[in-house]
Amino acid sequence: MRNLTLWYSVAGAALMAHAQAHAEDSRAPENENGILVAASRAPSIRLADYTGSALVITAEQLEQRQTRDIADVLRDVPGVAVAGVAGQTQIRLRGSEANHVLVLVDGIEVSDPFAGEFDIGTLQAEVGARVEVLRGPQSALYGPDAIGGVIVYESASGRSVPGFAARIEGGTQGTINGALRYGAAGDTWDAALSAVAVSTDGQPNARGGVRDIGRDSYTLSGKGNIEVADGLTLRAAARFIRTEGQFNDQDFNAANPTFGFVIDSPGSRFVNDAAYALIGVRAETLEGRWTHDLSAQVADITRDTFGAFGPSNSSEGNRIKASYVTAFRLADAHNLTFATDYEQEGFRNTTPGGFAFTGRREIEQVGFVGEYRYSGEVFDLSAALRHDINDRFADATTFRFGAGYRVTDTTRLRAAAGSGVKNPGFFELFGFVDGRFIGNDALRPEKSTGWEVGIDQDIGDAARLSVTWFDSELEGEIFTAFPPPAFIATPGNRATTSQQRGIEVSLAARIGPQWSLDAAYSYLDAEEDDREEVRRPEHIASMALTWSAPDDAASATLVVRHNGAALDDAFTDPSFVPVRVQLNDYTLVNLNARARLAEGISAFARVENLLGKEYEQVFSFVSPGRSAVVGVEARF
Template sequence: MSDRFPIPLSVTIPSTLTLAFIFSSTAAFAGDKPVAADTTLMPALSVTANSTDTPLDEVGSAVTIITAKELEQKQTVLVSDALRTVPGVAVNRTGAVGNLTQVRIRGSEGNHTLVMIDGVEMNDPATSDEFDFGNLLAEDIERIEVLRGPQSALYGSQAVGGVINIITKKGEGAPRAAAHLEGGSFGTIMGNATVSAGGDNYNALVSAAGIHTNGISTADDRNGNDENDRYKNATFLGKFGYDFQPNFGVDFVGRYTRFDGMGDGWGTRPGDTTTPYQYAYDDNSNWNGNQYFLHPQAHLSLMDGAWQHQLGFTYYASTRDSLTGDTVTGNSTGRRYKADYQTSYLFETPDFARASHTLTFAADVERDEIDSWSAYSDIRKGNNASGYVGQYQVSLFGNLSLTGSVRADRNNMFKNANTWRGTAAYQLDATDTKLRASYGTGVKNPTLNELFGYYGTYQGNPDLKPEHSKGWDAGFDQPLFGDKALFSATWFNQRVEDLITSTYIGGKSTSVNMAGQSKIYGAELELSAEVLDDVTVRGAYTWTHGRDSTGAELVRRPTNIASLDVNYAFLDNKANVNLGVVYNGAQKDWTWGVPDYNRIVVNLGGYTLFNLAGSYQLTEALQLYARAENLFNKRYNEVFTYGAPGAAVYAGIRVGF
């Protein structure tokens, strides 16, 4: 099958809206006043693209950075909602707040996305080796970097589709305390309190955040489900750093989240003998658990900063209890022990191609464990793995940047795997256009759960093979109007061999490899612009074509995704208004037939959500804010027969001193 495809007519509705916005907004630019170098339109560095601080001009991969300022302007509560505006990213929440929330990058599976918080791998070995965004609050976050495309050559097995790196704030300046408290629809109350400080050789930050909501019915209330499913979350963060010498210091970060909620059943409601398929319905199920990590790290700089070393250790643990009423009916616990080392050496050859070079070597060893029990099984399994990375970065003639990476992975369950990646970025001086391209290979090993199973209706498959991928992208980044705007376009193409999927055999669900090649390709558009001195506009659009090896459309991958964000700061920046629009196009999902468990493909309609947020700074220490979500009370499903919140309003107060 050819890799070159015309974009179908169905793409025209959201893309026409996006393009109309792009061209109509250009007429509104006021003069050629340059944007300051620290503008949020174009952050200067990426810390994720090459696992070292790299100027964005030298990054050959597609990367989007969400800043703390953007999160505050939108009054973002959940990180998953911030990711809905990133090109190439699809988000699916299974009903009410707190329930399973999956993020897919460029049509890859949820467990093909590596998620890190402050350098700690968050993919959970106790589940499907993916990260559940349902419990991640958007508090004390400095920036979120979304790196798209295969990154296994740097980051290992989980990074087949891309990497989401969440970097929290650290203490700076004189001792400071800040807090906010808000309440609103669905009986929701949430807040945060942070104390921080920093000096020439130290930084410290401690914070606590929480949310309690009566929620909505996880199962769609339009299907006769009227029980609200409550949720509460408490998250604590501690982050400290101390430099013993100008070139040697230590850092520590610890994070703990406790969550407790109600869910709904899946199958057929007791007494229902006529519905020919499975669905979500109200029952008496509950769940609670916690997730935490400890991560100390030492850093050493030699040769006037040219030679950098980092050595870190991580302990990660998660546990989740399933309950019927007050009775615990099952538990799953995951643990990860990890040690990692990275060294980078920077040198220049000014007499040869005006080149600067960075050599990087990294190694990590880890052990993943699961411990789960239920009425049907008692599983205890573990896996040891190690990885070794070599990378070379070179910048030539002041406008050409090349990167090559290779990684060797070893573990005690599967064959050794070798992956590689290459990127290029070239700056056209005449137009300041950056051309970029990347190619990479990836591998995703089956999870411990997929191999061994852990509950009554699921049967593990110890014969599963790793998934392998190859992917490339090419695009450009174009500053416009004297750097008052940045427009980006990217074409991506990815192939996955032996994709793991689910099926029913003998009345039990199990995981199997699909023989052959699954194909995913598409286009991404992104625009950031300062339309007027106080008005910032951001837009994104993605078209994705994903098919498995049988030609069937991959589920929960909308063909069209678009977003538009308009922010207006006025009254000398004391007041701020933000309008956000998210479009999620039609997509496929599936359920299982009754009683024969045949797979049934279902259609989920597209939807558009409008959100409005506003704030006013009463004094230097006091801010009032409010927001409305889903302004027009759109009814929709992100997952088959699971509900979604309707219109909601919230108001709060923020203090700092």
């Protein structure tokens, strides 16, 4: 893998130079678990006032679980299914498709416009970051791409996590990871810069294969705010992610016994670059009761794959988006918000060889949002309505309504209903690559409606149990057909209705002064055309048990994650019509520990897949086995 010696030498020197420095408390504020960034288009609201289903993974929890890939910790969220292979990790909320989930990073929409979804495997955890997950349709707030929900990643600001932090770790499979961060703040400004590198030689991912599938990922990011006048604040955020790695192809030689299976493919590799930026200005008037926020953001993503004989598949996608949000607090409990979004997405298939159209296509969209929220001591109410005008598809109107009622001081009931829409993507409309997939420019958007009811129950002062039942329907789901005699794949809209329903349970508890427990369970029944959907286990569960020594001198966390059996499509028939196969259930055990060596200096170690479980998240792609790392970090 790429040589990182110089990078780590600099970080190591910084660690040694400040080995006795005083460490600032870099954990996020105590109330971060009670704030939701994305639950409203207005300023953040309290989790206790939210009428839907949401979960926040705090900076402290990310640290306790020694999270490096955000995709891993999302497995601890009820209703979330994760499935990944080299070069693409997908997330599904409540049985939705991967491209039905909106991902925001520091307020920026980060999905690849060409592919229609975000590779969550490229998102690395930074010091002080937090994650929130809103489950259920959010199109009334954010438009297309949010049928299943919204995942928000917020890096720490220079004010919330000031000072310097560095981390270095190394371990099995040639793993060398590291991170650097610096945050600072003044009376009217704050700024933060961060760099993260992840490098591993990897392990084989083909059944019986011997070729290691490695990866290098680099992230540079920055964000800041400055108050230029009383009540007037400018902000900016930028991020660059580069991911390089190997992958294996499937065997499409019908004469081979491994036809349709993943096989060792020397020379196959990928390079993905993603650049994002946002600028915004916020003004407060009427003593902060009336706010105005204007922002503009850009995203530019390129994906290139290479085979043994050179470039094999490439794409470009970019997005320009502008938003204006005005919010007015009518009284302490009443809030009214209006928003306007303009978005232009561009796509280009740059695959060489002349097998596909390589011209540029664009889609423009304008959305108008109206939102009302009431937050009382006993009763909470929310309502949102959005109308989208699209230059290619029919206009769409989506809604979301919710209510919450505090039956007692320890019991709260909530219910919500909403609708969502998802526009077809570039390759679905226009096809790609070598003629095995023909686009369908007559596709229409998918439409979803659903509802949920839930209860949040406090158990004493130390635990909270949440249970939610949800039910939704998806009309016009886009599927792939293989009509004879050529059996060439082409997409279409289902005439039948797809169903997703299930139960989500989460528990957060403090077990004495030194122990904490977070647990989650999901039951899902997802069907498309009366058949079980692929890569959506009926049962998913997780548990994270953490012990912390007095004065935080040491800690240890045990994480257990279970994925039930699921179905997948295997292309093992020469017609390329998929054959349904079962992916076996699996349970992964991770164990980590940390000890303070000196003020501001800690050593840590972890073992992932402690039991060495062999499992597949996608048919015939073998997932990583046991791995271990040790490292040291400094904060001051």
